[in-house]
Amino acid sequence: MEMDQLVALCKRRGFLYQSSEIYGGLNGFWDYGPMGIELKRNIREAWWRDMVQGHNELSVPAGAVSPYEMVGIDTTIILHPQVWKCSGHYDLFHDMMQTCRQCKRLFRADHVGEMLKESAWAKALAEATGGDVSTPNSEGLLKWAKSKGKKLAPGLALVRAPEVTLASLAKHLEQASTSGLSFKGLLQHLATEQPAETGLQTPCPECGGDLTEPREFNLMFETHYGAVRDESNKAFLRPETAQGIFINFKNVVDSTRVRVPFGIAQMGKSFRNEITPRNFTFRSREFEQMEIEFFCHPSTSARWYRYWRDRRYRWYVELGLAGDRLRLREHEQEELSHYSCGTADIEYAFPFLPPGEFGELEGIAHRGDFDLRSHMEGKLVRKGDELVVESDEEGKPRYRGSGKDLSYFDDLAKERYIPHVIEPSAGADRATLAFLCEAYREDAAPDENGAMKPRTYLKFHPRLAPIKAAVFPLVRKDGMPEVAQEIYTELKRHFNVMYDEKSAVGRRYRRQDEVGTPYCVTVDSQTLVDGTVTFRDRDSLKQWRVRREDCLKELFGLIVGGAAPC
Numbered sequence: 001m002e003m004d005q006l007v008a009l010c011k012r013r014g015f016l017y018q019s020s021e022i023y024g025g026l027n028g029f030w031d032y033g034p035m036g037i038e039l040k041r042n043i044r045e046a047w048w049r050d051m052v053q054g055h056n057e058l059s060v061p062a063g064a065v066s067p068y069e070m071v072g073i074d075t076t077i078i079l080h081p082q083v084w085k086c087s088g089h090y091d092l093f094h095d096m097m098q099t100c101r102q103c104k105r106l107f108r109a110d111h112v113g114e115m116l117k118e119s120a121w122a123k124a125l126a127e128a129t130g131g132d133v134s135t136p137n138s139e140g141l142l143k144w145a146k147s148k149g150k151k152l153a154p155g156l157a158l159v160r161a162p163e164v165t166l167a168s169l170a171k172h173l174e175q176a177s178t179s180g181l182s183f184k185g186l187l188q189h190l191a192t193e194q195p196a197e198t199g200l201q202t203p204c205p206e207c208g209g210d211l212t213e214p215r216e217f218n219l220m221f222e223t224h225y226g227a228v229r230d231e232s233n234k235a236f237l238r239p240e241t242a243q244g245i246f247i248n249f250k251n252v253v254d255s256t257r258v259r260v261p262f263g264i265a266q267m268g269k270s271f272r273n274e275i276t277p278r279n280f281t282f283r284s285r286e287f288e289q290m291e292i293e294f295f296c297h298p299s300t301s302a303r304w305y306r307y308w309r310d311r312r313y314r315w316y317v318e319l320g321l322a323g324d325r326l327r328l329r330e331h332e333q334e335e336l337s338h339y340s341c342g343t344a345d346i347e348y349a350f351p352f353l354p355p356g357e358f359g360e361l362e363g364i365a366h367r368g369d370f371d372l373r374s375h376m377e378g379k380l381v382r383k384g385d386e387l388v389v390e391s392d393e394e395g396k397p398r399y400r401g402s403g404k405d406l407s408y409f410d411d412l413a414k415e416r417y418i419p420h421v422i423e424p425s426a427g428a429d430r431a432t433l434a435f436l437c438e439a440y441r442e443d444a445a446p447d448e449n450g451a452m453k454p455r456t457y458l459k460f461h462p463r464l465a466p467i468k469a470a471v472f473p474l475v476r477k478d479g480m481p482e483v484a485q486e487i488y489t490e491l492k493r494h495f496n497v498m499y500d501e502k503s504a505v506g507r508r509y510r511r512q513d514e515v516g517t518p519y520c521v522t523v524d525s526q527t528l529v530d531g532t533v534t535f536r537d538r539d540s541l542k543q544w545r546v547r548r549e550d551c552l553k554e555l556f557g558l559i560v561g562g563a564a565p566c
């Protein structure tokens with residue numbers, strides 16, 4: 001499947017639209033249409049149901065060390081700014097960024113190489129060189145610079161000052177001890193007028209221009225609360241939902257009957273001012289996370305880490321990401337933070353990535369007691385009626401944390417300790433995108449005249465499908481619409497179903513296939529004779545008859561209870 005086909009289907013059938021499209025769009029922001037929101041809601045609900053409310057209902061992989069509890073929470077998007085200082089996001093949550101001096105675009109420094117490979121002007125230049133860059137043809141390059149290059153790469157040194165750039169390239173080749181250049185090397189020469197003075201530059205993937213040196217760029221969106229906009233009331237949109245959980249750990253322990261080990265789950269919007277949002281919704285600036293902080297005794301944390309890693313992987317498999325496009329990747333020892341004894345990523349081979357490359361869907365991290373300990377740090381002093389964290393001579397907090405005791409007391413074991421944390425952190429939008437990519441199928445199916453025609457369908461797991469069933473009358477007469485409406489009304493009380501009586505039934509089937517509706521129920525002339533309706537399975541195209549009063553039971557069996565009958 002080409003990514004373009006999926007993007008087109010998402011737009012055509014109401015899964016995803018570019019945000020603010022009528023105003024030219026807003027890069028890195030996406031809107032979910034009527035089908036998309038149902039799909040994403042189903043993913044979120046499956047996560048909440050399986051991980052929180054029904055966490056102990058599903059088969060549990062080996063490794064669970066004891067029964068445990070799970071509760072949910074919903075914290076605010078804007079938290080006390082000190083939270084982000086304490087978590088490290090204020091100082092450390094940045095990417096290295098480069099700006100193009102010519103077109104002023106921003107790039108994440110570690111994305112430039114990859115973006116250059118996809119760049120339209122670099123591809124056109126590669127074509128013009130005929131693939132042979134070892135002995136670049138100056139005449140050909142000059143011609144390209146004065147024609148196509150002017151339009152495609154106006155910032156490239158070769159285009160701005162062709163003679164100077166080509167002369168320095170020729171000089172380099174003359175002096176080079178080894179023969180030839182790589183394509184990347186050639187691009188760097190063509191982007192640099194005087195390499196001796198500036199050093200070779202990697203060109204801007206957009207226009208070929210000069211990029212600034214990489215510099216730090218904090219990814220948090222800033223805002224202000226209250227009427228005055230100054231440093232004292234600056235706040236941030238949360239870049240992750242996790243911190244809202246940590247700062248409420250004590251509240252949850254004190255206000256519920258949970259005992260360690262237990263988990264707190266939260267899902268909601270997070271915001272990151274990504275420098276180069278791209279790959280459809282994969283890297284967005286506003287997105288939704290589904291995060292769990294699981295608190296356990298330090299002595300059992302390694303086992304709990306393995307438990308959550310395996311459990312979260314199986315969740316994706318059970319919902320349909322079953323092939324070799326999904327993998328679980330343990331981080332190497334060198335990749336781990338100093339406090340962690342394990343981190344794994346669940347990754348998916350998205351079609352927009354080069355073959356063999358995977359993108360992160362979810363990270364499962366053993367975080368030790370790092371977060372609770374950081375939020376505890378500090379010494380409280382009395383200021384008037386309040387207890388506040390001790391500040392230095394300039395009035396700034398001397399410590400980053402709250403100064404509050406966030407340890408846990410186990411009253412049965414009579415032991416006080418700071419729990420260790422396992423954090424499975426997933427993205428709802430990346431999961432939605434992966435389920436869409438995995439579901440996309442093309443085959444041939446008979447049309448209403450029995451001729452085989454190409455068909456596109458989305459093979460969603462029934463739990464995730466936006467619409468569970470569509471009910472049709474074969475024709476709009478002979479009382480069929482009335483019977484179909486009755487069935488529709490009954491099913492609708494329990495499932496998201498759709499009624500459609502417009503156009504030929506074959507076309508209605510195809511419309512449902514394209515949005516991934518697993519079952520269609522058709523009232524036809526036989527219904528009027530024997531009271532049965534046709535059930536049709538999206539994937540196998542198999543049809544079978546069901547008594548009209550059994551439709552709900554049948555659908556329950558199919559959606560909740562398993563697959564279609566063979």
Ligand code: ATP
Nearest residue numbers: 282283284287289360361362363425426427429430
């Ligand atoms: P990446 O390395 O891809 O930027 P990350 O390691 O920074 O991701 P985490 O901070 O671990 O991501 O966030 C947890 C999850 O949140 C990710 O696995 C992903 O599913 C989701 N996520 C993070 N950033 C984005 C984004 N910009 N757009 C969409 N989803 C995101």
